[in-house]
Amino acid sequence: MLRIKEFVKAESLEQAYELNQKRTNRILGGMLWMRMTNAQIQKAIDLSDLGLDKIEETEDEFLIGCMVTLRQLELHEGLNEMSEGLVRNCVEDIVGVQFRNLATVGGSLFGRFGFSDVLTAFLAMDSYVELYKGGIVPLSEFAAMKRDNDILVRVIVKKTKGHYVYQSHRNTKTDFPVLAVAASKMGDEIKVSVGARPARAVLFAAKDLTEDSVCQVAQKVVTGTNLRASKEFRSHLAKVLIGRAFVQLRGKEEA
Amino acid sequence: MIVSMILNGKKIADEVSPDMTLFQFVRKHGCYSVKCGCETTNCGLCTVFLDDQPVLSCAVLVARVSGHKVETLEGLQKEAEEFGRFIADQGAEQCGFCNPGMIMNAIAMFRELEEPTDEQIKQYLAGNLCRCSGYEGQLRGIHDFMEYKKGGVSCES
Numbered sequence: 001m002l003r004i005k006e007f008v009k010a011e012s013l014e015q016a017y018e019l020n021q022k023r024t025n026r027i028l029g030g031m032l033w034m035r036m037t038n039a040q041i042q043k044a045i046d047l048s049d050l051g052l053d054k055i056e057e058t059e060d061e062f063l064i065g066c067m068v069t070l071r072q073l074e075l076h077e078g079l080n081e082m083s084e085g086l087v088r089n090c091v092e093d094i095v096g097v098q099f100r101n102l103a104t105v106g107g108s109l110f111g112r113f114g115f116s117d118v119l120t121a122f123l124a125m126d127s128y129v130e131l132y133k134g135g136i137v138p139l140s141e142f143a144a145m146k147r148d149n150d151i152l153v154r155v156i157v158k159k160t161k162g163h164y165v166y167q168s169h170r171n172t173k174t175d176f177p178v179l180a181v182a183a184s185k186m187g188d189e190i191k192v193s194v195g196a197r198p199a200r201a202v203l204f205a206a207k208d209l210t211e212d213s214v215c216q217v218a219q220k221v222v223t224g225t226n227l228r229a230s231k232e233f234r235s236h237l238a239k240v241l242i243g244r245a246f247v248q249l250r251g252k253e254e255a
Numbered sequence: 256m257i258v259s260m261i262l263n264g265k266k267i268a269d270e271v272s273p274d275m276t277l278f279q280f281v282r283k284h285g286c287y288s289v290k291c292g293c294e295t296t297n298c299g300l301c302t303v304f305l306d307d308q309p310v311l312s313c314a315v316l317v318a319r320v321s322g323h324k325v326e327t328l329e330g331l332q333k334e335a336e337e338f339g340r341f342i343a344d345q346g347a348e349q350c351g352f353c354n355p356g357m358i359m360n361a362i363a364m365f366r367e368l369e370e371p372t373d374e375q376i377k378q379y380l381a382g383n384l385c386r387c388s389g390y391e392g393q394l395r396g397i398h399d400f401m402e403y404k405k406g407g408v409s410c411e412s
Contacts, residue, residue: 004274007256007318032296032314035276044273046319071308096382098302098309098360174297174381 002035004044013132013151016045020149027151029107030069032099052106052153055079064155066106070094070118073105079157083125084252086164086182090121095174110152112143112200115176119143120195121166123203124182126158140203162186163252167241168196171228178229179237183245185209185253192217192242197234198226209246209253218242258321262286263330271317277303278312280320281327288328288355292384299383300352302359303327309363311382328355334362341400347392353385361397370401 010016019025024042028034052065057078064073070091073079080088094100094117108118109129119139127139132151139155168180180195183206190209195201204220206213223234259268262284271280278301281289291313292300301313304326328335335358348354357380364371364379371379376397377390385393403409 002274004316007273007316009318028316028319030314031316032311035314036295044316046316048319092378093381095297096299096360097363097379098299098311098382099296099314101305101308101310102314 002037002039002041004041006043007046008043009046009049011049013047013050013153016047016050017132017149017151019043019045020151027110029066029110030103031107032103033107033111033113047106047151060159062157062159064105064157066104066110066152066154068105070100070103070105070108071097073118074100082157082159083121084164086121086125086166086184089166090117090168090180090182093117093168093170093173093177105155106152109139109142109155110147112147114198114200115196116201117168117177117180117195120168120180120193120201121182122155122157123193123195123201124164124184124191126160126186128156128158130154130156143200143202160186163249165245165248165252167245167248169237169241176228179223179234179241181238181241181245183242183249185249190249192245194221194238194242197221197223197238198228199224206246209250211243214239214243214246256318258317260320260322261324263326273316273318275317276313277305277310277315277317277320277325280317281312281325286327286329290352290355292352292356297382297384298353298356299360300356302356302363302383304331304359304363307366309360328359331359331362335359338362338365338396338400341403342393342396344399345392345396347388347396348385349387353383353387357383357385357393361393365400365404 026041027045053067054065055076056063074088074091128136129142130136130153132153134150162184164184166182168177170177177196182193184191190206192204193201204217206217218239221238223231225231258271290300292298296311296314302309303312306323360383
């Protein structure tokens, strides 16, 4: 059961950062995962009043505040047009509308959860995170970092021209994915992100969109067993989903 | 700590603990249509409107809601009754436990989507679990209600 001694609505990022340096204090995201943990929190730090719940669009990038909900991502026309629906596709099977109205992009990415559709999808785009003290770092680098007490302020997605696709397999429609794959082709660069292995998502590069490349990437995917599926099944799925993603990308290239 | 909000049109202020959820708060204030079915933020039974958006009240700290507007089924009585008749007419509910959450989210859908397709309906209501039915009755009730809204036949029950 989650217990909270004190609730603090942060008035600035500096205040939130200072409070967050104490191990027993915690920054609140959407709280959907945190509420199921068995933690004692001294001070729960809320960033809701800091104006970080907006998606700003500039000429060459999207600036997504950490308190933007998954539903906002799903409904944002510009972001979905640029990503060819990748962002919408990655969130639309996450529980229900009511859940996605609460879950935040900051909470999803900062947690670097193994099951995260959001992390998987954003890794395949030209994405960065803005950390309050750590500055701007590529999402792929952030995904591999250990958790610390910094604050994820924004996610930055560059409007890099390309094609984007998302594939996932779930045992039931609104469950965590058994495996998730996001792939993109930006110029000559092909990125393949594989999540829910069940460990956190990792990014691979592919040299082309051929069957050989599918096998090469799939072989590199390290999978594991949990309640949802076995390591062997996931490894098989990796080949299937990457294959489907490449077929989709080839189709988009030819269109 | 003290929180204040507009709950079903009435301004309410109350002393709460920092880890009290919105679900516990609305129940404390007599909104018994809001129920907790899963404890894992999956079933949709605790759906309320927070600033007109459907959310899972079991996952929201009431401290976060201070200064905002909250509506439960009790506050949407007319709208809920009107739609609920179509659900009942189809015998869509068996035990009826999921119904308040389902109706809340369906109302949110009708407000957001003018004429949802079957795929959109299923997608929108995916976060509302019913363990008695196969959702077919609810879908028929929604179709009938949409027809009625377009000037079709009213529900007799």
